Amino acid sequence: MTKNLITKKSKNNLIADMIRVNQAGEFGAQRIYEGQLAILKNDKTIQKMAQQELKHLEVFNKMLVDRGIRPTALSPFWSLGGYILGITTAMIDRKAAMACTVAVEEVIDEHYKSQQKKLKNNNQEKELLQLISKFRNEEIEHKNIALKHNAEDAKGFKVMTHGIKTITKLAIFLSKKI
Template structure:
């Protein structure tokens, strides 16, 4: 008579161990690997940091000029202006750090941005508080649109939704995207504040806003390249 072979306790133990190991391997998530940036992507990243640093420097000095003129004339505007200026200082300092960390050359026209921005802020504030707010509305409209364009580019070129599960955007690109999105929201908040404080009652409203928008667009284009 054939004797039925029964697995030993040791066999059961080995089989159980292999089964558990296989389950752990199956359940263990695949660690995402950052996709290295191409030369073109690195060039865009450098250009984005340069222009954003220049833009936030300009916004910082615009609000400095407005505050210098309006804070004592219109005490009710002082905390409003201070809040917006504080946010711009934070934006400016953030991109200063990015610029240093990534060794990005600043715009060669930085002294011009400082002088021109302060004159724009103080000059429109000297006309009226409404004119200063019209300046803010125009500037934040252009900056908000610029940040939206950058977010679309970053989404299309850097944060592609890969389906194989083993690639992801680099940490620096993710952080830059989050930073730009937060700053964009701050700028649009400033735009709403300007409208709330009678930017559209400025005289001459259209001449001021369209002229300042044109200056800002030229400044953005120039800062990206020079």
């Protein structure tokens, strides 16, 4: 009995951590695009991706409230960090902005993929799994759009994407618990 309770509680914590980090990630993504759009104001491609990120964010915002999960305490950092990342990459040029998308989406693709694995056999969270699968596909689409828009021609593509990926992974790690 006690063991069951503990297992159930840790399972719930695991789900709460997942939703917390996803909300943080989608918030960060939205801030990156806001930063990029502050520079590349009328860029239809970026606008379209930003709109999708906003939808992702809204879903996780609602889920936090519905389930009474506290958001990450690091929001102010992701807000500023995401915005700065968006602005600086867009200021370099459009290709650098696209390279930023490639880097972030590669990490998010892996992140959602690992959540899909964890939720695969969880009958209580089928809806969550469905959402994550849908969002993951859209993130992959964003990456492919960015590649089509010459992300790889950005100056120092490898170094830049490596740096952004490292930052993104760190942000994900921290947002799970904090």
